[in-house]
Amino acid sequence: MTFDVEGDPLRDLFGRYARADWPLFVVGVVTSVLGRLVSLAPPLVLGVAIDATFNDDVPYEIPFVPADLLPATQSEEVLYSVGIVVAALVGSVLLTWTNGAALSLFSNRVQHYIRVDTYDAMQRLDMAFFDDKQTGQVLAILNDDVRNLRMFLGSTVSSALQLVATVVGIAGLLFYLNWQLALVTLVAVPALAVFTLWFMRTIRPRYRALRASVGELNTRLENNLDGMEVIKTAHTERHETDRIRETSWQYYLRTWAVAKLEYLYQPTMDLLAGLAFAATFLLGGLWLVGGAPGPFTGDLRVGEFVTFLFMTQRFVDPLSGVGRIVTSYEDARASGERIVGLVSRPVVVQDREDSVVRDHVEGHVEYDDVTFSYLPDRPVVRNLSFTVEAGETVAFVGPTGAGKSTAAKLLLRLYDVDSGSVRVDGVDVRDLSLETLRSNVGYVSQDVFLFDGTVAENVRYGSFDATDEAVEAAARLAEAHAFVENLPDGYDTRVGERGVKLSGGQRQRLAIARAMLQDPAILVLDEATSAVDTETELLIQRGLARLTADRTTLVIAHRLSTVKEADQLLVVDDGRVVERGTHERLLDEDGLYATLWNVQSGASASEEFIAEVVARADRGT
Ligand SMILES: Nc1ncnc2c1ncn2[C@@H]1O[C@H](COP(=O)(O)OP(=O)(O)OP(=O)(O)O)[C@@H](O)[C@H]1O
Numbered sequence: 001m002t003f004d005v006e007g008d009p010l011r012d013l014f015g016r017y018a019r020a021d022w023p024l025f026v027v028g029v030v031t032s033v034l035g036r037l038v039s040l041a042p043p044l045v046l047g048v049a050i051d052a053t054f055n056d057d058v059p060y061e062i063p064f065v066p067a068d069l070l071p072a073t074q075s076e077e078v079l080y081s082v083g084i085v086v087a088a089l090v091g092s093v094l095l096t097w098t099n100g101a102a103l104s105l106f107s108n109r110v111q112h113y114i115r116v117d118t119y120d121a122m123q124r125l126d127m128a129f130f131d132d133k134q135t136g137q138v139l140a141i142l143n144d145d146v147r148n149l150r151m152f153l154g155s156t157v158s159s160a161l162q163l164v165a166t167v168v169g170i171a172g173l174l175f176y177l178n179w180q181l182a183l184v185t186l187v188a189v190p191a192l193a194v195f196t197l198w199f200m201r202t203i204r205p206r207y208r209a210l211r212a213s214v215g216e217l218n219t220r221l222e223n224n225l226d227g228m229e230v231i232k233t234a235h236t237e238r239h240e241t242d243r244i245r246e247t248s249w250q251y252y253l254r255t256w257a258v259a260k261l262e263y264l265y266q267p268t269m270d271l272l273a274g275l276a277f278a279a280t281f282l283l284g285g286l287w288l289v290g291g292a293p294g295p296f297t298g299d300l301r302v303g304e305f306v307t308f309l310f311m312t313q314r315f316v317d318p319l320s321g322v323g324r325i326v327t328s329y330e331d332a333r334a335s336g337e338r339i340v341g342l343v344s345r346p347v348v349v350q351d352r353e354d355s356v357v358r359d360h361v362e363g364h365v366e367y368d369d370v371t372f373s374y375l376p377d378r379p380v381v382r383n384l385s386f387t388v389e390a391g392e393t394v395a396f397v398g399p400t401g402a403g404k405s406t407a408a409k410l411l412l413r414l415y416d417v418d419s420g421s422v423r424v425d426g427v428d429v430r431d432l433s434l435e436t437l438r439s440n441v442g443y444v445s446q447d448v449f450l451f452d453g454t455v456a457e458n459v460r461y462g463s464f465d466a467t468d469e470a471v472e473a474a475a476r477l478a479e480a481h482a483f484v485e486n487l488p489d490g491y492d493t494r495v496g497e498r499g500v501k502l503s504g505g506q507r508q509r510l511a512i513a514r515a516m517l518q519d520p521a522i523l524v525l526d527e528a529t530s531a532v533d534t535e536t537e538l539l540i541q542r543g544l545a546r547l548t549a550d551r552t553t554l555v556i557a558h559r560l561s562t563v564k565e566a567d568q569l570l571v572v573d574d575g576r577v578v579e580r581g582t583h584e585r586l587l588d589e590d591g592l593y594a595t596l597w598n599v600q601s602g603a604s605a606s607e608e609f610i611a612e613v614v615a616r617a618d619r620g621t
Contacts, residue, residue, distance in 0.1 A: 009336030010329075013149065017113045021106050028102035032158040033165040035095030040169060040314065041088035047307025049081040058301065099158065107154030114339065115146045121343035127414045128374070129345065136219025137212075141342050144214055145335035152332030160325050163318045170315040177308055180296045184283050185312050188276035192269060192322065199265045200326055203258060207334040210254040215338075220247045258327075266323040273316040280312045349413050355433040361425045361440045363390035363521040363552035365411065370420035372410055379418070381407045382575040388568070390521070393553040395563035397593065398572035404556045405446075407572070408524045411554060412441055424522065442520035444547075446527065448507040452496035455484050458510055459491075463517045470517060477546050478513035479539040480506070505540060512543045522552040527562065560593075560600050569593065 018025060045062060052060040053074060060070055060077045062084075071080045122138060174182035224231065224240055231240050286293045287300045365388040373379040380403045388394045396404035409415060410422050413429050422429045429437055450458050459471045459480075466474075471491065475481040483506055487493035493500055502510070515523060525544065541562060548555070557563040564583040571579035571586070571593045579591050586593040 008333070009340040010149075010152070010333055012340060013114060013336050014110075014153075017110045017117075018106075018153075020113075021109050024102045024106040024109075028099050028106055028158055029161050031095045031099040031102065032162050035092050035099055036162045036166045037169050038088050038095060039092045040166075040173065040311070042085045043307055043310035043314070044173065045081045045084045045088075046310070047303040049077060049303070050306060051301050051303030052077055054303075055301065058303075103154050103158050107150045107152075110153055111146055111150035114149060115142060118142060118146065118339055118343055124347055124350065125345055126347055126349050127409075131374075134215070134219055136217070136222045137215030138342070139222070140211075140215035140218045141335075141338050145211065145338050148332050148335040149339070152328055156325055156328040156332070159321065160329075163321065163325065166318050167315065170311050174308065174311055174315070177304055177311070178298075178300060180298070181280060181284055181287075181300070181308060185276050185280045185315065187279075188272050192272050195265075195268060195272070196322055196326055199261065199323075200330060203261050203265075203327065203330050204333070206254070206257045206261065207330045208337065210251075210258050211331075211334040211338055213251045213254045217247050217251050220244060262323065262327055265327075269323050277309075277312050277316050281309065284308060348416055349434075351433050351435075352431060356427050356431050356436065357433045358425075358436045358440075361436070361521050363440075364388070364423075364425050365394075365522060365552055365554070366423040366426075367407070367410075368421045368423065370407070370410060370417050370422060372406060372415060372417050374406075374415075380575050381410070383420070384575075384577060385420075386568070386570055386577070386580070388552055388554070390552055391550055392567040393548055393555060393563075393565075394568045394570060395555040395557045395566040396570050396572050397557050397560060397563065397596070398578075400558075402572040403575040404572050405526055408526065408554050408556055411522070411524060412443055413437060439518075440520050441522045441524060442515040442518050443524045444508075444511045444515050444526065448504075448511040450496040450502070450507060450510065452494075454489075454492045454494055455487065455510065456491040458495060459513045459517060461514055463514075466517050471513075474513040474516040475510075477516050478509045478543040480509035480513050480543070483509070505537075508540055509543055512540070512547055516543075516547055520551070523548060523554070525553060525555045527555060527557050527559070560597050 048060060048062055051058040061067070062070065071077050119142060122142070171182070171186060174185060220243065224244070231237060283293065283296075284300060284305045287296065288302065288305055292298055292300075367384050367386050370381055370384040371379050372381040384407055386394065396407060398404060406415075410417055411424075411429065413434065416430060424432060424437065424440070451461060456468065456471050459475060460466050463470075468491070472481060475484055475491075484491055484493075487500060495502055525548070544562075555563055555566065557566075563569065567582070569579075569581060569583060569586055570577045571591070573592065579586055579589060579593050581589070587597060
C-alpha cells in the first residue's frame with residue numbers, strides 16, 4: 001500500500017476509504033448544514049413578529065418569502081410565526097436525526113475498512129518488524145488510532161462544515177439586517193483565526209507524542225501480562241509496578257501537555273467571541289437609546305436588535321467550538337500519521353512482479369554461499385553452501401546461538417539473504433511466489449503456537465478444506481490421537497488462550513499433525529528442546545519419522561541421537577559449517593561433532609571440552 005508519507009494523512013486516508021460510501025457522507029453533511037440553517041428561522045421570525053406586532057409602521061416581512069404568501073391580519077401573523085417556529089423545530093429534529101444516522105454509518109464503515117486494511121498491511125510487514133516486539137504500538141494503532149479517525153469523521157467533519165455554514169449563513173443575515181452593526185460583531189473573526197493557527201502549530205507535536213505514548217503504555221502492559229509467570233516466580237511485582245508507574249507517568253505528562261494548551265485555547269476563544277457579543281450589545285443598546293452613535297447612521301428597531309443579538313449569540317457559540325474541532329483534527333491527524341506510517345513501511349520480503357508460481361515443487365534445496373545478518377555487519381550465517389536432494393534429510397547441529405534456526409528460516413523467506421542464494425528446484429526463493437514457497441515448505445517450530453479455537457481447527461490450520469477424517473488420520477500419524485480423545489470434548493476441545501492448556505509434548509504433536517495434513521514437499525523442523533519425558537519423546541520421534549519420510553527435510557537438532565540417520569549432517573559453529581558428512585564419517589573425524597556426541601551419549605565430558613565450553617561462553621558466542 002502506498003501513501004504519501006509527507007502529505008496530509010487524513011486527506012490520503014479519506015480519499016482512499018471514503019469513496020465507496022460518499023453518498024452517506026453527502027447526506028450527512030447536507031442534512032447537518034440544512035439543520036443548522038433551519039434552526040436559524042425561529043429567532044429571525046421572532047424579531048419580525050415583535051416589530052410588526054408592536055409597531056404599526058413596520059410591515060410583516062420575512063427574508064426569502066414572497067409577500068403574497070404572508071398573512072394579512074395581525075392575529076394571522078402570530079399564528080403564521082408560531083407555525084414557522086414549530087415547523088423549523090420539527091424539521092431541525094428530522095434533519096439532525098438523518099445527519100447523525102448517515103454520518104455514523106459512514107464513519108463506522110470507514111473505520112471498518114481502515115482497520116481491516118491496516119491489519120492486512122501490517123501482517124505483510126517483514127518479520128524483522130515483529131522481532132522488535134512493539135505489539136502494544138501496533139495494537140494501539142489498530143484500536144485507538146482507528147477509533148480516533150472514526151470519531152473525527154463521524155462528528156468533527158460535520159461539525160466543521162456546520163460551523164462554516166452557520167458562520168457564513170449568520171454573517172449573511174447580520175449584514176442583511178444591519179451591515180454596520182455586523183462589522184462590529186465580525187471584527188473578532190480575524191483575531192480568532194490567528195489565535196487558532198498558533199494553537200494548531202503548537203499542539204501538533206504534542207499530539208504526536210501523546211499518541212506514541214499510548215502505544216508505549218500498551219506495549220509495557222502487554223509485555224507484562226505475557227510474562228506474568230516470570231514476574232510472580234521472580235517476585236518482581238514491585239519492580240514491574242514501578243516500571244508501569246514510570247510509563248503511565250510519561251503518558252500523564254504528555255496528556256497534560258496537550259490538555260493545558262487546550263484549556264488555554266478554549267476560554268480564550270470564548271473570551272474573544274464574548275467580547276464581540278458585548279461590543280454588539282453595547283453599540284446596539286446605545287443606538288436604541290440615543291440614535292446611531294459615532295460614525296454609524298440609520299435606524300435600529302427593537303425586534304431587529306433582538307434578532308441581531310440572538311444571531312450574534314448563535315454566531316459566537318460555534319466559533320468558540322472551533323477549539324473542539326481543531327483539537328479533534330490534530331488528534332486525528334496524529335492518528336492518521338501513525339496508520340499511514342505503519343502501512344507505508346517498505347516491505348522487503350514480498351512477491352516480485354514476475355514471480356514463479358508452481359502448484360508443486362520436487363523438493364531439491366540448495367544454499368549457495370549464503371550470508372545473512374540481523375544487524376549490520378554482524379553476520380549470523382556466513383558463506384553457507386550445501387545441497388539436499390529431493391526426499392533427503394539434512395540436519396543442522398552445533399552449539400546454541402550458532403545460527404541454525406536462522407539458516408533454516410532463510411528457506412522460508414522469513415528473512416532475505418544478504419548475499420548468495422537459497423534455491424528450491426533451482427529457482428531462487430526470492431523469485432518464487434510466496435504462496436508457492438510457503439505452501440510447499442512446512443514449518444514445525446520449537447515453540448508451537450496454538451490459536452484460540454478447537455483442537456481440530458488447530459490441526460486444520462492452513463489446510464482449511466481437510467475433512468474430519470483427514471484431521472483424525474493426521475493426528476493418529478502424529479501420535480496425538482490418543483491424548484486428544486482423552487480431552488473433555490475430544491477434537492472439539494477448545495485450546496489456546498481461552499481454552500485448555502496443553503503440555504509442550506502435546507502441542508508438539510499437534511504441530512506435527514498440522515504439518516502432516518499440509519503434506520508439504522519440504523519440511524523445516526526446529527526440533528523441540530523442551531525436556532519431555534522419554535516416553536513422550538519416543539512418541540514425538542515416531543510421529544516425526546513418519547512426517548519426514550520421503551520428503552526433503554531440514555532439521556535443527558539439539559539431541560544428536562534424533563538425527564544420526566540423516567543423509568547429511570552440517571555442524572554449524574558461529575554461522576559457518578565447520579564439519580559435514582554422515583554420522584559415522586563425523587565420528588571418524590573426531591572433531592566437534594564427535595565431542596558433542598560423546599557428551600550427549602553419556603561419555604563424560606573431557607576436561608578440554610568443558611574448558612572450551614566455558615571459553616566459548618566467555619567470548620559470548
Ligand atoms: N530476530 C533476531 N534479531 C536479532 N538477532 C537474532 C534474532 N534471532 C536470532 N538472533 C541472533 O542470531 C544468532 C543465531 O540465532 P539462532 O536462533 O539462529 O541460533 P541457533 O543456532 O538456532 O540457536 P539455538 O540452538 O539456541 O536455537 C544468535 O546470536 C541470536 O541472538
